[in-house]
Amino acid sequence: MSDAAAPERSCGTCTLCCKVLRIVELAKPNGVWCQHARPGQGCAIYSDRPPSCRAFRCGYLASPELPEAWHPARSKIVLVREPHGGITAVVDPGRPDAWKEPPYYAQLKSWAEQVVPANRQMIVRIGARTIVVLPDREVDLGLMDPGDKVIVEAQPGPFGVVYNARKAGPQRIIPSAAGPQR
Ligand code: SF4
Ligand code: SF4
Numbered sequence: 001m002s003d004a005a006a007p008e009r010s011c012g013t014c015t016l017c018c019k020v021l022r023i024v025e026l027a028k029p030n031g032v033w034c035q036h037a038r039p040g041q042g043c044a045i046y047s048d049r050p051p052s053c054r055a056f057r058c059g060y061l062a063s064p065e066l067p068e069a070w071h072p073a074r075s076k077i078v079l080v081r082e083p084h085g086g087i088t089a090v091v092d093p094g095r096p097d098a099w100k101e102p103p104y105y106a107q108l109k110s111w112a113e114q115v116v117p118a119n120r121q122m123i124v125r126i127g128a129r130t131i132v133v134l135p136d137r138e139v140d141l142g143l144m145d146p147g148d149k150v151i152v153e154a155q156p157g158p159f160g161v162v163y164n165a166r167k168a169g170p171q172r173i174i175p176s177a178a179g180p181q182r
Helices: 051-055 104-118
Strands: 075-079 085-090 122-126 127-134 138-143 150-155 160-168
Touching: 085 104, 104 122, 104 127, 127 150, 138 160
Parallel strands: 085 122
Antiparallel strands: 075 085, 122 127, 127 138, 150 160
8 A cells, every 4th residue: 555645535425444443542442333423424523533533544545546446435444554564454343254355355465465574464353353364374363452462473484484473462571489599
């Protein structure tokens, strides 16, 4: 996805990000409608919406080269460009398999082939469920808490690099049980 602005693109009647995204200021989890959303119409507190809502611009709006099929109201997928360069496809839990359908799956795999070797991640989120898209397969990490992290590791194999993905919880400092041993 490019970062070029596409002023000609607009949300229209789409309000999908108000359902699928987590809104920290409102303590709203992924995958449920915001209490202020008016699906298909807009936001009931538009002029007072939180900063993260004001700042958000989905991948469809920000990437004019993406075909119209990626309009979130049609695809049921909200694309998010992560700050570290990865891509997250946040899927409507009401259509949890939308990402597996054409043309979406092939495009997600293509992005995975580009970003994973560059040490970035291609993630599918459906509510709290997280699926890591790798160039050759997907790894379903199941339900994740907001503090959990996705780790993708690369290991050399006889036929090239092999990628794997795992979930890591928040790091905890474990106090030492005893002093230095003599
Ligand atoms: S998902 Fe994208 S197009 Fe839909 S309402 Fe949000 S910003 Fe607009
Ligand atoms: S506050 Fe408004 S813009 Fe933000 S998620 Fe809720 S309905 Fe959407």
